[in-house]
Amino acid sequence: MNAPHHPIFDPSLDALKASDPILGKLIERVGACTLPPPAPNPDLFCALVRAIVGQQISMAAARTIYQRLLDCYDGSSLTPQTLWDTPEERLRGAGISRQKVAYLKDLAAKMRDGLLVVDRLEAMEDEAIIETLTQVKGVGRWTVQMLLMFTLGRLDVLPAGDLGVRKAIRQFYALEALPKPKAVEDIARPWQPYRSVAVWYLWRGLEI
Structure with a gap:
């Protein structure tokens, strides 16, 4: 059974599925998003x-x-x-x-x-x-x-140079080589304003 996710992520999942079919399949496969929601007064x-x-x-x-x-x-x-x-x-x-x-x-x-x-x-x-x-x-x-x-719960962050993100995009988007950060930014453009959520799914996708 999938772990529950915070309702704050519901709009982002709907938008990501609609904007990117490949990412949509990954979301369905991984299940609930367990990114931490913004915490009050974080240290x-x-x-x-x-x-x-x-x-x-x-x-x-x-x-x-x-x-x-x-x-x-x-x-x-x-x-x-x-x-x-x-x-x-x-x-x-x-x-x-x-x-x-x-x-x-x-x-x-x-x-x-x-x-x-x-x-x-x-x-x-x-x-x-x-x-x-x-x-x-x-x-x-x-x-x-x-x-x-x-920590701050920002929903539209894209670490385009992150190796895990680049590996996941190569795998799930069937690329021949690791994409450069500029190519990651181009692929991620439809994910705005929920790129943090998309990145979390890419990371999780590599683990399952």
């Missing part, structure tokens, strides 16, 4: 920390290391100040690479000093959020796009 600092920790490692490894990081604080909150105050050796002991420690310290410093105010992000357009957050060392466009999709 964007912790979401960014988790995104940095999870770069270029498996989801299982990322979960383990992030939990070790939280354990460093013995029940206290993970905040820009507490992260800044944590010795590098302790962060490295949680399994965080030296480079990622530098990224996390940069994030903490920018937030502590008021150079980055995440409370303003929810009211901003997607591209403005990307422009703002990519000023943090180690935070690239893809990382912010994941934050937009999974």
